[in-house]
Amino acid sequence: MTALFGLLVLGGLLATVAPRMLARVRWAAREPVLALLAWQCLVVAVLLCCALALVLATSAALPPVRDFVFTDAPHGVEAAYGLADAEGWGRLTAALLAAGGLWTAYSLSREVRAARALRDRRSAELAHRAPELPAGLTTGKAAGRERLVVLENVRPEAWSLPGPSSRLVVTTGALQQLTARELAAVLSHERGHVRARHHWLAQSAQALASGFPGVGVFSAFRDQVGALVELAADDRAARRHGRITTALALVEINSGRGVFGGACAPQHLAETPQRVDRLLTGEPRLPVHHRLRLTVAALAAPAAAVLLAAAPGLASLV
Template sequence: MTALLGLLLLGLLFATAGPLLLARARWAEREPVLALLVWQCLVVAVLLCCLLSLLLALSAALPEVRTLLFHGAPRGVEAAYGLAGGEGWGRLCAVLLALGGLRTALSLTREIRAARAQRGRRQRELADRAPELPAGAGDQPARRERLVVLENVRPEAWSLPGSQSRLVVTTGALSRLTDNELAALLSHERGHVRARHHWLAQGAQALAAGFPGVGVFSAFRDQVGELVELAADDRAARRHGRVTTAHAMVEINTGRGVFNGCPGEPAPGQLAQAPRRVDRLLAGEPRLPVAARLRFTLLALAAPALVLLLAAAPGLSALR
């Protein structure tokens, strides 16, 4: 049972200490893509702890599962895990972990269905407001990504991911933004689509809903919402300049109550982050050195590797 308890304690350590350390990491805003990788590795490590703990708990509770799990293993490996005689603890751990896994699976299913339904509604709205040209009309080649222009005096732009992704911009944005600013804005939205940020957001939301009392998953959901915007900002800034991207962000949010002194309704959610994102772009802090990025990457990958090593440690020690 040592491996089972070790995995549970390691998962608890990752789930509590990990978010605290990342919350204090000042480099995250300078390297949002790297920060997303670190968060994903941390979450994967926690999930691996839960999954491997469930497997060992089932093996302790059910001899049939234990026989199947260690079928063909060298002599002494099964005994090294000390699962025999732990039926009571095994059943309790297995039930708790299985309930958590079931809640996560249900939450992920709900998120995927809700996202698909929302995309379907927005696709139908776009089709009503900006219908497709008949086949053969125009001379534009077929593309997986299409630009849709909507008649609206309010400057807006967003992306609609999917197999037929859309970049949507209003006539208000076309009249307010310069060509370079519009290109930066579309590059930002294109970054969301091509990096599949919607998949990451759905997974983070599902974990937070499946484990409402676990801080690492709620922190992961919140950080994903912020970091994907910073990553898309950086993509646009690399191609069109930081000042141009920042100015486009200011123009597109004019009148929404985002910046001080702007009339309009209060800025909810991600809109409230716009002033900080603009300041970040204008500050233009340099990226971390290559050595530092490599070090953080290796540390992030070490978290799930440590979980696997801990799970395999009793078996490896028995082979000596």
């Protein structure tokens, strides 16, 4: 049972202590993609700890499951885990972890259904306000990929609508207010969201946070994903069109929303001034060797869960 309790302890530490440490790192704004990887590895490690602990607990509670798990294991591996005499603890732990797993699956499916319904509704609105061109007029490499949709609206806005046939939506107000380079930067930002599948990441983070509101790692993951995907998309636009152009585009498209100097800026736009300052400052990326070390450290979290689960069996073979 050492591996089972070890997995539960490791999962608890990763879910409570690690998010606080990761949320305070100073390099996240310089390397948002790497920070996203670190948060994903942390969440995957927590889920791995729970899943592997569920396998061990179920094996302790149900001898047929234990026989199946250790069917082809070498002699002595099954005994090394000490599951035969822990049926009581195994039943309780397995019941709790199974309930958590089922609730996680339900939360994810609920979030996916809600996101799909919202996407379908917005697609229908777009089709009504900006009908599709007749067949044969949308040919070429761009057909079947993202399409540019222009809406009649004096307010400068741009957003992406992901899906099997993604949309990049821009208003006539944005076309009039932005220069050609600024418009290209805005579209590159939105295209970055679509191509990096940021909506999948946001949906998963929201599902975990809403399904387990008391688990700090999931709520922190949701909050950090919302900020980091914007920084990553800003960097994509800045690499192609320049930091100054991207910063000016952010200012122009948000100038009438109370973001700069306003006291009632919308919550999802509150970080816009910091994003503009970051682009104008233009801090360099971390050195390659530093990024490599951070990547290895991020991958170490899920690897530790797997090694901890396999440790008794590996020790019995030595």
